[in-house]
Amino acid sequence: MTAASLQLRFDPAPSGWKALIRPGTVQAFSRAFRVQMGLPADGPVILSGHQAELWHPGILAKHLAAAALATKVGGAAAWLVVDHDVPHEIVLRSPARDAEGRLIRKKLPLLSEADAARASGWIGPIAPAAWSAADAALPTLAARLEAIHAALGAAKGEKNWAAQVTAATQRLLPPGVPVLTPVFSTRMRQTDLFRAAVQAMARDPVGAIASYNNAARVAPDAELRPLDAAKGELPLWRIDARGTRKRVLASELTGEIKGGASRDNTAFDGLMPRALLMTALLRLAGCEIFVHGVGGFVYDRAMEQWHRDWLGTALEPVTGGSGGGMLAPMVLASATLRLPLDAKGVPEPGAIRAALWRAHHARHDPSDPSVSDVAAATRKRELVAMIQERKQRGESPAAEFRALQDVLEAYRRRHAETLERLSHDATALRAQSAQAGVIDDRTWSFALHEPAAIVALQDAIRAACC
Numbered sequence: 001m002t003a004a005s006l007q008l009r010f011d012p013a014p015s016g017w018k019a020l021i022r023p024g025t026v027q028a029f030s031r032a033f034r035v036q037m038g039l040p041a042d043g044p045v046i047l048s049g050h051q052a053e054l055w056h057p058g059i060l061a062k063h064l065a066a067a068a069l070a071t072k073v074g075g076a077a078a079w080l081v082v083d084h085d086v087p088h089e090i091v092l093r094s095p096a097r098d099a100e101g102r103l104i105r106k107k108l109p110l111l112s113e114a115d116a117a118r119a120s121g122w123i124g125p126i127a128p129a130a131w132s133a134a135d136a137a138l139p140t141l142a143a144r145l146e147a148i149h150a151a152l153g154a155a156k157g158e159k160n161w162a163a164q165v166t167a168a169t170q171r172l173l174p175p176g177v178p179v180l181t182p183v184f185s186t187r188m189r190q191t192d193l194f195r196a197a198v199q200a201m202a203r204d205p206v207g208a209i210a211s212y213n214n215a216a217r218v219a220p221d222a223e224l225r226p227l228d229a230a231k232g233e234l235p236l237w238r239i240d241a242r243g244t245r246k247r248v249l250a251s252e253l254t255g256e257i258k259g260g261a262s263r264d265n266t267a268f269d270g271l272m273p274r275a276l277l278m279t280a281l282l283r284l285a286g287c288e289i290f291v292h293g294v295g296g297f298v299y300d301r302a303m304e305q306w307h308r309d310w311l312g313t314a315l316e317p318v319t320g321g322s323g324g325g326m327l328a329p330m331v332l333a334s335a336t337l338r339l340p341l342d343a344k345g346v347p348e349p350g351a352i353r354a355a356l357w358r359a360h361h362a363r364h365d366p367s368d369p370s371v372s373d374v375a376a377a378t379r380k381r382e383l384v385a386m387i388q389e390r391k392q393r394g395e396s397p398a399a400e401f402r403a404l405q406d407v408l409e410a411y412r413r414r415h416a417e418t419l420e421r422l423s424h425d426a427t428a429l430r431a432q433s434a435q436a437g438v439i440d441d442r443t444w445s446f447a448l449h450e451p452a453a454i455v456a457l458q459d460a461i462r463a464a465c466c
Helices: 028-037 057-073 139-154 161-172 185-190 194-201 205-218 255-259 275-286 294-314 349-364 376-393 398-414 418-428 432-441 451-465
Strands: 007-011 043-048 076-081 093-098 105-108 179-185 233-237 245-249 271-273 289-292 330-336
Touching: 007 139, 007 245, 028 057, 028 185, 028 194, 043 057, 043 275, 057 076, 057 289, 057 330, 057 451, 076 161, 093 139, 093 451, 105 432, 139 161, 161 179, 161 271, 179 185, 185 194, 185 271, 185 275, 194 255, 194 275, 194 294, 205 294, 233 275, 233 451, 271 432, 275 289, 275 294, 289 294, 294 330, 330 451, 349 418, 376 398, 398 418
Parallel strands: 043 076, 043 289, 076 179, 289 330
Antiparallel strands: 007 330, 093 105, 233 245, 233 271
């Protein structure tokens, strides 16, 4: 693994991680939540997680950072398996070569199309079909695919797909890479804290929805879809016996929930939190530090706003703290690791994008360095200014616009050879963009990488944490 193939990002810096641990003992509501979730209840907990997948190295970096941080602060690390989410991919992608030797993405089947819309905790385990590696893009991939196939096969006795892929992932970690305690998100529906949050939303749906949507607006980088306030949409899923998810409306929550139903009441059956509510409860009661990737680190800023605006106060009857208790801080850990694919003269994606932009820009801008037609560029600027002036005065710029088109047409005739060459070069590079994307892809499963590369990633993360 070369330095160029690895990128790490931590925020805040690891040197300050120990200071993030909250002082004092675990509060009663937090201890109860951890016991009900299956999390360690004594000592600091470092938590991270993801959907049940054969993760790419960027996700694995969270796992490795959580383990390293737990060692640093003397705590326990756990991994949340979001098994109430649907699978993001139902195939295993692997780089291969077509009949002409071009790099392509090969899709090896895992799940059926019918499973794509079901929560992974409701999908049955699979007996993986045999995969061919005859066209693999790297000689090492045959062994890696065989290892993945064997790991999934060894875990086919697990209760569902989420548990199977989690067990397989643990088997695929190289020796020396720690296995974190898996905790499944579906256990959250059994917790007092989740049910208290549902009850609070049932009693004040208007406040819950308005504050959630306000948080989405003040954190636009999170790209969160606002809740449908007119319909009374809440940040909850209801999952049926088949694993099909549907959004939950406030009108669907029963009077038993509003009145304070007991933990074993069937009124809560099938209810599960959506992303912001899930991470809010985990950071409120489940851990001392939460390790996010880039996406989660962004959207959880919106969650923090929602907690300040409404959720924290709504949960005060349970937490007993001012503002509903303090959220555990989050740490961002991200890494990029690419497979050592032979480029064979394939340009980098950035070079392709630059060539495409240059061909387009030179055709429309005479000042482009590839052409540098000073007279045409000057006349274009004059006409553009005149067009804007006409529009500001409420007059038609039709004459100036036609003159501008005449200038550009004459410019293109004078420099036809140069513009044609730029277009030809861009077209040739565009044809290689698919191969460039395969080479640049950072989302191949970590299990396709050689174990030595994963150990080197772990060593780099551990070194950064010290």
